[in-house]
Amino acid sequence: MRAPIRVALAALLACSAGCATHSHFEALSTERVPSLGYQLEGARRVPDVAAEVRTHTIFWIPTNTHSPTLQDAVDAALKRGGGNVLVDVDVEHWWVFVPFLYGQEGWRVQGDVVRTGDPD
Amino acid sequence: MRNTRRSTRGWQCSALALVAALFGCATDEGYLTLASTRAVSLDTRTIRELDLEQLPVVRDIQGSHTAVTSVLFIPTFAGPDLEAAVEDAITRGHGDLLTRARVRTTKWWCLVGVETLTVRGSVIDLPEPN
Numbered sequence: 001m002r003a004p005i006r007v008a009l010a011a012l013l014a015c016s017a018g019c020a021t022h023s024h025f026e027a028l029s030t031e032r033v034p035s036l037g038y039q040l041e042g043a044r045r046v047p048d049v050a051a052e053v054r055t056h057t058i059f060w061i062p063t064n065t066h067s068p069t070l071q072d073a074v075d076a077a078l079k080r081g082g083g084n085v086l087v088d089v090d091v092e093h094w095w096v097f098v099p100f101l102y103g104q105e106g107w108r109v110q111g112d113v114v115r116t117g118d119p120d
Numbered sequence: 121m122r123n124t125r126r127s128t129r130g131w132q133c134s135a136l137a138l139v140a141a142l143f144g145c146a147t148d149e150g151y152l153t154l155a156s157t158r159a160v161s162l163d164t165r166t167i168r169e170l171d172l173e174q175l176p177v178v179r180d181i182q183g184s185h186t187a188v189t190s191v192l193f194i195p196t197f198a199g200p201d202l203e204a205a206v207e208d209a210i211t212r213g214h215g216d217l218l219t220r221a222r223v224r225t226t227k228w229w230c231l232v233g234v235e236t237l238t239v240r241g242s243v244i245d246l247p248e249p250n
Binding site for chain 1: 147148149150151152153154155156157158159160162163189190193194195197198199200201202203204206223
């Protein structure tokens with residue numbers, strides 16, 4: 001392999017980056033619900049519901065016109081579990097970037113989805 | 121005369137390089153109606169005796185967490201923590217629970233890459249359990 005190509009590949013690898021952060025929440029919601037006073041006891045609870053939203057960028061061309069957001073991930077989990085509040089939630093946000101070639105960014109949420117009624 | 125022109129051109133090139141190295145963007149990560157990092161009771165049965173209208177609410181509180189993501193284009197493999205940003209807002213609002221929160225990410229690069237997660241919303245203070 002020619003030296004300039006080797007140097008270019010080494011530079012690309014050196015500038016490649018990635019990062020993932022993890023958070024934990026007792027409760028999360030994006031739905032119009034009361035802040036307090038959920039009927040949690042006896043409510044329908046779907047455990048360990050996970051949802052993930054991500055976008056790829058290949059040669060500067062994104063595969064999605066809308067960047068994935070935390071709200072999208074929470075919305076997807078609530079829809080999948082058929083509820084309106086996520087409890088005991090793990091949130092992960094990550095991105096990977098290889099200059100000029102590839103990029104990826106996404107959010108992942110996992111928790112118990114609860115369908116609560118209105119407060120008494 | 122020639123030296124003055126060279127000096128001016130040098131400053132112009134430096135300014136252009138600085139502008140080229142300075143980039144930033146802000147992303148709206150969405151709206152959360154409820155975010156809680158603390159083990160607070162949300163159940164109607166356990167908060168039945170609370171007067172919800174009388175609970176202290178501090179509005180328009182901002183919390184954030186910042187991380188340096190690169191130094192001289194070398195990645196640090198670090199990123200801002202959402203939990204820390206929400207906890208910062210709750211602590212600033214002297215409460216237990218964040219509601220109606222707008223989440224935003226701000227990134228900028230000028231030799232050093234910096235990323236900040238910001239949450240802005242209302243903080244509710246719950247009374248201590250008996």
